[in-house]
Amino acid sequence: MPSEHYIGGFHAVLAALEDGRHKPFEVLLSDSRNDERSRRVRALAQSLSVAVRTVARSDLDLKAPGLRHQGVLALMPQVELAGEDVLLAPADEGRLFLALDGVQDPHNLGACLRTAEAAGVSAVIVPRDRAAGLTAVARKVAAGSAERVPVASVTNLSRTLAKLKDAGYWLTGLDGDGVETIYDVDLRGPVVLVMGAEGEGMRRLTRENCDRVVRIPMLGKVESLNVSAAAAVCLFEALRQRLGATRG
Structure with missing residues (x-):
């Protein structure tokens, strides 16, 4: 495994500079940019004693092929994803986890992370194998949320979910054939929202661990939503209920 990697996008x-858990080794800026955002990156990096180099845009393309880097890259230390230890805090009323059962597309993972941060998720749980990792693409789509929301990589998702259930969490899975809708269930308190993979949904063992399986009501001819869109619907319904509880 490489000891370092690039992330891109402002x-x-x-x-990563402002509140990431790990600071960049250096920042690379395209020589074709001299706007407010690039100046902000340069000033912030220099204030943190992070080296800044100005390079040709073609150099950025070579270092991060296929990444829409917007003219800025940061060389980051390779850090392992968090383990199950981030899930061990007591199952109090404010804890909300998002579990992704084998999401393969890094764009979807990044979008889920961005929504998770906005909705106040405590951690995102992903299986270690056969799932998208925190690639440069996922981090760019996450727009900074990958640096702020813990991502717990677990060896066996169904076993982890069973432990959380025993610890007092309510496991709510999403599937198109759920009897109840996401709007019919109580999503306050310690909850794990479980989303399946693109096209396949939750695996059998994952589904069996859920206390309840719900669906998003759909009108028209659309059969299902993209996993990141579905996660947004469910997470913000949970947030709506939680805000109502705190205000009531």
């Missing part, structure tokens, strides 16, 4: 790089 949101991701600024997040």
Whole structure:
């Protein structure tokens, strides 16, 4: 496994500088940019004693092929994803986890992370194998949220969910054939929202661990939503209920 990697895009790089758990080794800026955002990145990096180099845009393309880097890259230390230890805090009323059962597309993972941060999720749970990792693409789509939301990589998702259930969490899975809708169930308190993979949904063992399986009501001819869109619907319904509880 490489000891370092690049992330790109202004949101991701600024997040790594401002409040990321690990600071960049250096920041690379395209010589074709001299706007407010690039100046902000340069000033912030220099204030943190992070080296800044100006390079040709073609150099950025070579270092991060296929990544829409917007003219900025940051060289980051390779850090392992969090383990199950981030899930061990007591199952109090404010804890909300998002579990992704084998999401393969890094764009979807990044979008889920961005929504998770906005909805106040405590951690995102992903299986270690056969799932998208925190690649440069996922981090860019996450727009900085990958630096702020813990991502717990677990060896066996169904076993982890069973432990959380025993610890007092309510496991709510999403599937198109759920009897109840996401709007019919109580999503306050310690909850794990479980989303399945693109096209396949939750695996059998994952589904069996859920206390309840719900669906998003759909009108028209659309059969299902993209996993990141579905996660947004469910997470913000949970947030709506939680805000109502705190205000009531």
